[in-house]
Amino acid sequence: MNRWLDTPLTEALGCRYPIVQTAMGWVADANLVIATTEAGGFGFLAGATIAADELEGEIRKVIDTTGGSNFGLNFHMFQDNAAQCVDLAIQYRLRAVSYGRGPDKKTIARFKAAKVLCIPTVGALKHALKAVELGADLITIQGGEGGGHTGGVPSSILLPQVLAAVKVPVIAAGGYATGRGLASVLAAGGAGIAMGTRFLMTRESPTPAATLERYLKVSDPQQVRVTTAVDGMRHRMIENRFINHLEKSGPFGRLRIALGSAWQWKQQTGMSLGHMASVFIRALREDPSQLSQVMMAANQPVLLQRSMVDGAPDEGILPSGQVAAAIGELLSCREVIEGIASEAQQCLDALLARSQTHPSTHPASIGEPL
Ligand SMILES: Cc1cc2nc3c(=O)[nH]c(=O)nc-3n(C[C@H](O)[C@H](O)[C@H](O)COP(=O)(O)O)c2cc1C
Numbered sequence: 001m002n003r004w005l006d007t008p009l010t011e012a013l014g015c016r017y018p019i020v021q022t023a024m025g026w027v028a029d030a031n032l033v034i035a036t037t038e039a040g041g042f043g044f045l046a047g048a049t050i051a052a053d054e055l056e057g058e059i060r061k062v063i064d065t066t067g068g069s070n071f072g073l074n075f076h077m078f079q080d081n082a083a084q085c086v087d088l089a090i091q092y093r094l095r096a097v098s099y100g101r102g103p104d105k106k107t108i109a110r111f112k113a114a115k116v117l118c119i120p121t122v123g124a125l126k127h128a129l130k131a132v133e134l135g136a137d138l139i140t141i142q143g144g145e146g147g148g149h150t151g152g153v154p155s156s157i158l159l160p161q162v163l164a165a166v167k168v169p170v171i172a173a174g175g176y177a178t179g180r181g182l183a184s185v186l187a188a189g190g191a192g193i194a195m196g197t198r199f200l201m202t203r204e205s206p207t208p209a210a211t212l213e214r215y216l217k218v219s220d221p222q223q224v225r226v227t228t229a230v231d232g233m234r235h236r237m238i239e240n241r242f243i244n245h246l247e248k249s250g251p252f253g254r255l256r257i258a259l260g261s262a263w264q265w266k267q268q269t270g271m272s273l274g275h276m277a278s279v280f281i282r283a284l285r286e287d288p289s290q291l292s293q294v295m296m297a298a299n300q301p302v303l304l305q306r307s308m309v310d311g312a313p314d315e316g317i318l319p320s321g322q323v324a325a326a327i328g329e330l331l332s333c334r335e336v337i338e339g340i341a342s343e344a345q346q347c348l349d350a351l352l353a354r355s356q357t358h359p360s361t362h363p364a365s366i367g368e369p370l
Helices: 008-011 030-038 051-065 084-091 103-115 125-134 155-165 179-188 209-217 240-248 253-268 273-286 287-297 300-308 322-325 333-357
Strands: 020-023 042-046 072-074 096-098 140-144 170-171 192-195 224-227 235-238
Touching: 020 030, 020 333, 030 042, 030 333, 042 051, 042 096, 051 084, 072 084, 084 096, 084 103, 125 140, 125 155, 140 155, 140 322, 155 170, 155 179, 179 192, 179 333, 224 240, 224 322, 240 253
Parallel strands: 020 042, 020 192, 042 072, 072 096, 140 170, 170 192
Antiparallel strands: 224 235
16 A cells, blocks of 8 residues: 555654654644654654653653654754753653754763664765765755755755765655655655645644734745855744844844843743853854854744744744745644545655656666666
8 A cells, every 4th residue: 555655764763654854943842743643644843843841741741642652852052952862862762852053972872782773864965975974874964955954955955965965764844735746755865755834834833823824825936046145054834023123133233133042032931141152252252243242142042932832923023944935834743644645645646657658768666776
């Protein structure tokens, strides 16, 4: 039945379909991961924005509801509680962890000993090669059209480059939302797809209605553009009042905005004035010209929180993939996953039928390089 959809991804991650729900700050909570898991996909909890004292509870909630630890945890080594994320992933024997800037070889060895699969996300070929050298079990490539922090190489270029260069299974992210997209990845030799924006735009997404409406309103991929104004890195988001204001502000204006969000972050997290001052002084010492960006990067959770939690889409940032422009309605996670799986299967069946009608034009079998 599922002959096209049994891939190294489903085998390694123990899910029914080769479809991954990626981590998204303030969005990929236990409920989203549960909905994904129950529909046959594989979900990642967004460990970077779940408060340290709630993380274990979120993990347990998914385990208790789904009856297993067939899901993953995303974290970044630079976050305060990175060590806690590593320990919890190992303690609960989660199926996988994902990360951008990755843990060192020693930490990866700990994951391997506990059979927690390491699935870094990369945006360039050289990062894929480095990730494999460090011990990645699978790799997610994220093309530049993807949401949040993103590279400059489109999926259509990055995926074949990485497939040709590495031996571990490769998952494609950045711009996927359809079964046609999944079929194209499987036909090229990929192990499956990973999606952020499509899962953000589901009925189980915790994102407030006012913010989701902004995502649904996007009709032109150009409205979802890259800015470096937030933290100096390429960040793809829906253009809004906040981002236009930030980009137009000079260094002093940006610093003022950064300090404003830092203050809010302090109020919410109970961060001490001393800690706030130490971030400020460290940034000042390291590179005074980058002060506003360092402060802004440190306070990104607040900028994200304004839109993704408080439902004020013009007062924070709206990370999104360009694919938002191709998504017209909120579906359930099950409808998304089953719809994509069934369309992919039809596409691949049609491809096979065509190759049988015209055997002389049949290329090498799926998954092998041409
Ligand atoms: C709202 C939002 C928040 C995100 N937050 C994170 C994050 O915390 N950690 C991470 O590794 N990636 C994050 N990403 C990137 C996604 O995990 C994923 O790689 C990307 O959305 C894939 O591209 P797509 O949006 O075209 O599907 C975020 C993306 C979005 C849209």
